[in-house]
Amino acid sequence: MSKSVFVSHATKDAAIAAEIVELIEDGIGVPEVEIFCSSLDGYGIPTGKNFVTFMKEQMLEPKVVILLLTPAYFESKFCLSELGAAWVKSHYIFPILVPPLGYDDVRDVLLGTQVSRITDDIKFNELRDHLMKEVLLDAKSSTKWDVKRRAFLASIDPLVARMSGPTMVPTEKLQVMEAKLAEAHSELDASEQEIANLKTQLLDMEQLKDRKAVAELKASYRGTSSADVTGQFDEKVEAVRTALNALRVYHEVKVFLMSDHYEKPYRAIGRDRDEFDEASRRGFLENGEFPQPNWESQKMRKLKDALREIDEFAVREANALQDAADAHPDLLIEPFTQDFWEAYYF
Template sequence: MSRSVFVSHAVKDRELAAQVVALLEEGMGVPEDEIFCTSLKGHDIPAGENFVSYIKSQMQGPKVVILLLTPAYFESKFCISELGAAWVKSHAIFPILVPPLDYADIKDVLLGTQVVKIDDDISYNQLRELLQKEITFTPKSQTKWDVKRRSFLKDIKPILADMPGPSMVSASALEAKDRQLEEARVELDEYEETVQSLKKRLAAVEALKDKAAVAEVSKQFDDTGLTEQLDERTNEIAEYRSTLRGTEMLKYALSAFYGKPYKINRFEDREVFDEAARFGFINGDDEPVWSQRHMKSLRAKLKELGSFISENEGDLGKQVDEDVPLEPENQDFWEYHYNI
């Protein structure tokens, strides 16, 4: 009988596979007997079973196949067979891309498939949601999930640092690198044009005396759209999920800044807010410490965002889709732009 989760990986990557399995068990709560991973005792092929036949049986009906895509993976005939079987049988797959491989290295293999990088913290929430949707199990608390996920990202760093590159380069890869080199040359020429434009802009600004005229000149030279500027600002704020050691702490800080109700759940989130207190994000009365350097920086960026949206509200409303929220003090804005 197939287990619910199949971790497809190369033998050379057993150490990395072990970290992924630990994340599934200790961070998410997936039961040990629901995970098949050939490199780990308790998850591997039972004694007496035929290696090839047993793997074939396990590929018949897993709910989710996790692909650990490394250079060694694509040099393994077994791994390529597992990838092909998952594709043919239309299993739910979660491809994890491991450096030094990049998206360009796998686009011909997983064309049109969403792939996440192994060190992308937020993407593992997608894996957690996929498993909760496909498998019946009792999930770990949000706090345990956040703690284990951070530990996982820390523990894989030395493994990734020693990750070898592919032992050979294909002709298509070489051609791709040549194309990239040519594109880089073209881009460099475009940058040179941009530099010359910026020099002209600086000279024009220096010749002005009043702010209105400066703003007018800036508008003439600025080729960045308002939606891109909005994304840049909200992405900077979203990064505070990591800076403040968790999603809940960022939600708390946003609520405090905008005067929205928020009650700390000391049962579920005690570890998160104890850590926040140790870092000085909050005081002993669970109040925000805006003088702390990260909190101070966050508040400054929130003020900048508010001013930007207020000053460009009309034009932004015309450029973004109707379903994109533009009220930074509301929960729907936080969910859409900050993924919290």
Template sequence: MVCSVFISHATKDVPLVQAVVDLIEDGLGVPEGEIFCSSLKGHGIPVGQNFVEYMRKEIAAPEVVVLLLTENYFNSNFCLSELGAAWVKGHKIFPIVVPPLNFTAIKDVLLGVQAIGLEDDISYNQLRETLNDLKLVTKSVTKWDVKRRYFFQSLPGILEKLPKLETVDPAEYANVKQNLEEAKSELLSYEDEIAQLKKRIGALEKLKDTKEVQAVRREFSGSDYVAQFDTAVKAIISLRSKIGGPEVLKFMLADYYGASYGMDVRNYPEQFEEASLVKVVRLQDRSVQWGATRAQEVRQRLAEIDRLMDEQDSYDEIAGHYADRDIPFETDNLEFWESFYGV
């Protein structure tokens, strides 16, 4: 069922919208089911309904459209769509201009349309007459006068609650726009220059010694990827003696990276016995105890190295720096372990 009274409003103006709907419903006795107002419970869109489709249905044929024309209203594309629909369909409209707007806001499709000011007490009687002609008024004139008086007494507080539209000084806007255009132009020139520099660097990398090129890249990029890598590697090397020895570390590396490598207790009994004492391994089931303090330290350092290897920039820099080692630069590779961790 399409409602008789459609309240076209901005959602930001709900305090005012509620007051106007109360005035129509309680002051005039217009039945709740005859008033459509999308922002208010009981007057809005039922649960499960599509918002846009329901709004389109309601704006199709109401008897009268009450327009609450605020700054927020004219700044809402949805409100302007409702206004356009009401104009196209030729609905009877009742525009109410809300301060700080004045009647100069009535333009475009509303040009020449008679409107009332929000605080124009007497003019609200025209709304009563309109709804009375539609046989929607069920309350006495006395009830209307009492409710209308209360409405106007409440208006100052209601208007205070309305969010103010944020505006920008036109001169300031023009200045910012000009600066933005200049910045865009300058950025484009920088991008062209950067593209040329990248081509030059690429050509130099093919001609120059790799380690020298990497050193220059580090100098100008300000990165310390190699230093971070070296620090983590040195920390792992220093942990070898604390966890039992290099063979224990190799066993832990294999376990960490999911490689198949058995615990060689027969050839390295002392290393694994010591590892067992510091809780790094368990001899009974030949497993790594990653919850142990030393094991956690090893895992933390390995995670740092993996993170550096996962990032393309850091990987390129570190791999280039150690290119002379002639090994697969893969953290889960035995040659990598032997070269960097001494296992």
């Protein structure tokens, strides 16, 4: 003999099925003996009974079939058999859709059927109304129902969050995905061929005698010209030169300051001591056996800021500066060497 409520679910979803059973039993008042849920002890198939035969008996005349629609449900042959039996016998069904499934995933004999999201608490009132009409209940108050319904929604949140997606893809979706993949591979092959052709063209172009024209062309593809880049570079150089000259220190002290900033080796010798002593009196150095720059003084901070700007610019515009150097072989673009310091800063 069929029980009044048949909870159709996949074995993987037993935890959510248990929450639904507790909701309809404690929140609505459906007696335990009127609920069939194969995954739960006391609600499932009695010991000694044939599984398939007992399941068929329970699908004969239930008052409601609750469908717990999850990815695992649609991948289970037994679940789909239960769904088909409910459809053939025109049983009252209450489909509950569980994320990550969406309305577009409702298919087979349910196509076009109104379903309830498991998080839609108002929809569960329809289930309660139907059971109150069709089943002899140990009726619960509306207050008890509201409390249990809210508790149910809170308890399923972590269960739904852990729900995994489908492990199988419908044939039609697979065919669409395969077609898109083939199209993507075709586009990728065409792009790779185009890139190879452009690289060959670039190599041929770089063999031309007019290096300046090549550099200008390459710079134009970056949205700038070598003249623009060198102009900005000259401004950064001038800022360093101005800050350095404002110190009014001797050549060897300038070399020492640059060496410290760029972490280059430097050793002061005896004949330079007077120059370092004067820089120390001006507050630019902490003199001694091993002199140290005082980068905290006002003029020294200006120098440090100017040096940082040209360093960042040289790194940021490395490719454009290299093109400019190709077009103008006499242009030095390396601000980290003494040749550059002496050519531009001193």
